[in-house]
Amino acid sequence: MSKGGVRSQKSEDRIKTTRRDAMRGIAAAMLAGPISLQAGQHVHATTATQTKAAGGIYKPKALNQHEFDTLKMLCEMIVPGASKGGAAEFIDLLSSQNAEMAAIHTGGLAWIDRAMERSAGASFLNAKPEERTVLLDKIAYRKNRTPELAQGIRYFDWARRMTVDAYYTSAAGIREVGFKGNKGMAKFTVPQEAIDYAMKRSPFA
């Protein structure tokens, strides 16, 4: 089994590959062996670039531009780096396919805007960073559940769950959490330093 059927190529014209070529690349990699994370990220970036192609920025499918920008900021606060993982795009895509999902997010984002208007007199996007933090510090914890905050807490749980999913299923998140697999190996071995590390800290030391 060859390791990493495709290697990342950084040249400009490679970036301009069409989406179809990218998909063909994945198919070839599937036949040759597991695709490397590096190559995978490249293909991902290429397809994402294609999606953005027209105006250079992503055009939301289900959310309006204000909702999408609000969501993007919220996701970035939940998981710094979430934009790299395409979190807002992920939520927008699923919302475009599912009215129930769309309602959760349009409703939740509107709740956040209204709460922000009440407390800071500005939308979430226009509020000061510290004002946003005050709101999130409330709705990010179940213990703060009161009749006024319950709906916000409930939505934040959705946003957190989906942002975490989006980020940690992206090449950036997978790399950050330290997953090393999906490569295939000729022989399965366990590094001695990992064994020593765990044993030393275990009750069997």
Place this chain on the structure above:
Amino acid sequence: MFQAMRSAPVADVVVIGSGAGGGTVTKVLADLGVNVTLLEAGPMLNPEKDFKEHMWPFQVGHRGSMEGGASYFGKGRPFGYFSAHAGGWELDGEPYTTGEGSQFRWFRSRIVGGRTNHYGRISLRFADYDFKPYSRDGVGTDWPISYDDIAPYYDKAERFIGVTGSKEGIRSAPDGVFLPCPPPRVHEMLVKRACDKLSIPCVANRLAIITTPTNGRAPCHYCGECGRGCITASNYSSSQVQIFPAMKTGRVKLITGAMARELITDSEGKVTAVSYIDKASRTERQIKCRTVVVTASCCESTRLLLNSRSSRHSNGLANSSGAVGRHLTDSTGFSMSAKTPALEGMPRHDNDGMGGAHLYIPWWLWDKKTDFPRGYHVELGGGYGMPGIGSFAGTAARHEGYGDSLKKAIYDDYGTRVGLSGRGEMIPNKDTYCDIDPNVVDKFGIPALRFHFKWSDAELKQVEHMEKTFTEILEAMGGTVTHSTRPTAEKISVGGEIIHEVGSIRMGDDPKTSPLNKYCQAHDVKNLFVADAAPFVSNPDKNPTLTICALAWRTAEYLAEEMRKGNV
């Protein structure tokens, strides 16, 4: 004479269903020179196109949550987008029902290879005493065969499909023909150390995964994703390992999209044809046959026999005993996990390995007194799995908050949870069976199956024992266990959920109490055989697939010999 010549050709053997039983029968018969017509309700499998073995979640827009984020609403493919199954707990237009007060879940995978394309590959021989449960403890019923009768077929099945393991000399877990098992992962080493301390055996796992080249198949490449299907066929699936090679002999005719409706019998009570629905056209077709082997899966085979009514077989075919549908069991299931601090901060490494644990815990108290009959084995879980939808949902919900502290919690938690799952023996009871729902048919007009299910105290006590033992093991590793306060009856799996349905067309020497004889041939209908898990007389604490293969192998050899002698 003239009429016979003009009529449709008669198939020697029609095999109904292409899972572990059907695949084995097809392969063995084809190798013995017998022509087989194989019916499968689902479509053809194309591994290179259908399997998502090495795909990253980011290669699909929904990342694995499926169209519209179905998995967030408990919908979509039950084992996830990337799994190799083709079906699930519910199939559109193909209902099953439950009797009053019963819960039961029935997993069906309609595709060539059936559930073997995605299953867990755990391959455990039944012990010698498992075949004589009544003689041993006075509960249940003895099998009409012994371990010695089936042992040569375990050998053949293991040699052919390839099973990992190590020779241990443990009576509850007989040794077989084993391929080397890769070394344990770090968390598995910790479980083993804890077990050593508690005098519980923890040994190399027995998985239908090849670690050396076997019968022309490439060895495992350790990507850890067996459940997604293996493009190199390095694990066992009846489709890739048995049916595709058997088709190359030219003796197998595969008909896909063929949902068996009933078996047609003549005035002597022999099967003369199989009636099936061609799903594409929703029209009924018939294949004349000399013999039929039903391998549609335990409950689907039961449904077929019960739906094959005639004036001579008013109770359903092969059912003069009234036992078809009775003695149904599933395995008990109970799981527990704990965060294990020793693993926190461990240097990250690729621990994909085989798709499944590299160690397992066989039943160890078979010669000791317990407050429940029979036993269970324990499956291990943990390690750095490929991140997917929901991988960190538990961490996020426990930690709450947001920002860098949430990211740190996820980083620290990753790979630190170790899980234990018990799979134990259920004793057949009078409240657990399936029959035909008189009011419901599926979209093809075939009457639907209705399930009645009840765990007895024996299973509940067993689960209490699992909980106590798992706590001891996880705590010995330094883990902190949080106990659920729910009653045991709510902690045990729902019937059918472990997908180990067996026993509803059982074998036995007495035609008054068992539909099949000791060769899995119907007492009432000599040219009818059953070769999935339905013939099992008990459901020991070992996953059924290896025994399905071994028993089906034996049945197929017997059938070929009876055909040669002109007896069927």
